[in-house]
Amino acid sequence: MKKRLSAILLALVLVFSCLSAGADPNGFADVLRSIDYGDAVTYVIGHKSPDADTIGTAMAYAHLLRQLGINAKAVATAEVNQETRYALDFYGLEPPEVISGAEGKQFVLVDHSEYSQALDGMKDARVVGIVDHHGIGDIRNTERIAVISLPVGATATIVYQLYLDCNVGIPKDMARVMLMSILSDTKGMTSNVTALDRRAYDCLLSVAEIDDIAALYAGMKDAKTSYEGMSPSQIYYLDYKEYLAGEYTFGIGDVYTNTEEHLMELVKMVEEAFPSLYATNNLDMLFCMVSTDEITRLIWYGEDAEKAVAESFPGYDGSGFLTFTPKASRKAVIVPPLTATLEKWTKQAIQSNPAESK
Numbered sequence: 241m242k243k244r245l246s247a248i249l250l251a252l253v254l255v256f257s258c259l260s261a262g263a264d265p266n267g268f269a270d271v272l273r274s275i276d277y278g279d280a281v282t283y284v285i286g287h288k289s290p291d292a293d294t295i296g297t298a299m300a301y302a303h304l305l306r307q308l309g310i311n312a313k314a315v316a317t318a319e320v321n322q323e324t325r326y327a328l329d330f331y332g333l334e335p336p337e338v339i340s341g342a343e344g345k346q347f348v349l350v351d352h353s354e355y356s357q358a359l360d361g362m363k364d365a366r367v368v369g370i371v372d373h374h375g376i377g378d379i380r381n382t383e384r385i386a387v388i389s390l391p392v393g394a395t396a397t398i399v400y401q402l403y404l405d406c407n408v409g410i411p412k413d414m415a416r417v418m419l420m421s422i423l424s425d426t427k428g429m430t431s432n433v434t435a436l437d438r439r440a441y442d443c444l445l446s447v448a449e450i451d452d453i454a455a456l457y458a459g460m461k462d463a464k465t466s467y468e469g470m471s472p473s474q475i476y477y478l479d480y481k482e483y484l485a486g487e488y489t490f491g492i493g494d495v496y497t498n499t500e501e502h503l504m505e506l507v508k509m510v511e512e513a514f515p516s517l518y519a520t521n522n523l524d525m526l527f528c529m530v531s532t533d534e535i536t537r538l539i540w541y542g543e544d545a546e547k548a549v550a551e552s553f554p555g556y557d558g559s560g561f562l563t564f565t566p567k568a569s570r571k572a573v574i575v576p577p578l579t580a581t582l583e584k585w586t587k588q589a590i591q592s593n594p595a596e597s598k
């Protein structure tokens with residue numbers, strides 16, 4: 241009985257701390273408002289090949305900025321993927337409008353901070369804010385803007401924190417899209433989860449009024465792994481990111497499935513598609529992660545790709561693939577060592593022959 245009472249009390253405290261809003265005691269909202277947004281619409285946008293975190297974060301952060309009196313609108317670089325579509329349909333929400341050509345427009349970037357992942361034309365756009373949970377990319381800006389980056393499981397966790405810092409109440413729909421984002425990026429709260437993600441998740445869940453969160457996530461996962469009618473190229477680019485490291489460019493697809501048997505089928509399919517993917521892609525190396533909940537298999541294509549893998553992952557045995565157990569995170573496990581290796585190669589090339597590096 242006592243236990244039950246304290247559970248109810250805890251739930252009440254959670255709901256209260258999620259919904260209470262009003263003044264700006266921390267001054268955080270004032271700082272965000274102090275940026276000169278001009279009269280233009282500020283588009284809040286995530287990365288190319290949009291995933292659930294990118295979409296949910298754009299929606300939730302645009303809503304927060306509007307509550308602060310800023311003329312913000314969530315948009316997307318492309319149509320949402322099946323996982324995101326499933327969750328938005330479940331909630332009865334519309335996905336953000338897709339726009340093209342960033343030139344001359346004004347943006348807050350979420351879930352990315354590099355030109356290679358941004359909407360085309362971003363070098364000729366005005367960026368007035370960044371909220372991200374990856375490494376610092378190459379977006380340049382000499383204006384004083386709000387750049388908020390934390391190594392947490394989902395960008396939505398940071399946006400949740402910003403609602404608290406700005407003392408803006410979280411409506412049910414926005415709690416729901418942020419939950420969608422966190423569930424997706426943390427693979428159902430199993431990967432990259434920090435205490436901050438856990439707190440955001442618990443708090444958002446108390447506001448979101450979702451009867452069966454496990455069923456929602458199961459539906460998202462099924463939608464994500466249903467590749468029916470899709471070409472190998474569509475599957476590869478579904479969750480795909482490009483990187484620049486020193487003078488090298490590379491791309492990584494992140495393909496996910498339920499069973500180890502299907503994993504092997506997908507590995508074979510991507511391996512067969514690699515030559516044509518590579519031919520149409522102006523990059524030095526292509527990588528693909530194929531994962532189940534338990535393991536990740538990393539495969540690659542392009543001259544120097546294997547050499548880069550061997551140098552980046554010392555356990556590599558020359559077999560033509562790498563296996564990670566438990567499953568690997570692209571941003572935490574794969575990208576940092578590869579980037580370090582390719583930056584080192586670039587430096588060595590410049591030192592040994594300054595006149596004609598790659």
Ligand SMILES: [Mn+2]
Nearest residue numbers: 293351395425
């Ligand atoms: Mn993310």
